[in-house]
Amino acid sequence: MTEILKLETKYFGEIECEAKDAICFPAGLFGFEEEHDFLLMPFDGSGGSMLCLQSMTTPALAFVVLDPFSFLPDYAPVLEEAELRQFGVKDAGELGFYVMCALKNPVSESTVNLKCPLVIHPETRQARQVIMGRYEMRHPLAEFGRGEEDASC
């Protein structure tokens, strides 16, 4: 009864998945309101902290997303009452959070959007992107690694 879907992806070539693997954004993403179904697939070698959010309808559309807690352990997303209600939860801690990355050249100038996380209900796989009161939309990623090996200087 489970139907295997063949899907062309941006980073992983052709893959097979099931409809139930989909993460559903009923309202789409900001600027991509028509895109509702995505797959979330970890990149090899990231330990699960760097993932690809692949559109299931547009092969060329994929985002690199990060587990914000992997580099910012005290990231504290706050959702509004109405948003929590939509997810049917009492506390944001019951939800999964990912942040979108803007990959720049050089890669050290890449940024993360901490202000607009992707919020995913782990059981229903319903999701939405929110805009929070705090945090930046273009936070330099390199800042989190300050003082570590910096080959450029």
Add this chain to the structure above:
Amino acid sequence: MLILQRKPGESLVIGENISISVVSIEGGRVRLAISAPQEISILRSELLDATAANRDSAVEEAAPAELLGLLGALPSDKNKQKGEEKP
């Protein structure tokens, strides 16, 4: 930039057919009612910014593998132990 004061219930008019009235002010939030022709798009400005940020994210200028290199240089907190609170 024009700055003016309005009380709840008062309104202002922009051009010939856009009017904005203050509905209420509560807890640091202002509720506005906007009436404008259908073809005028009205967006919260952070929504425009969020849209621009998403569009940037959709066009990567570097390979994800390169990012792994950068992330590798970030301090790893992989040994965080959630759910292991002390009794």
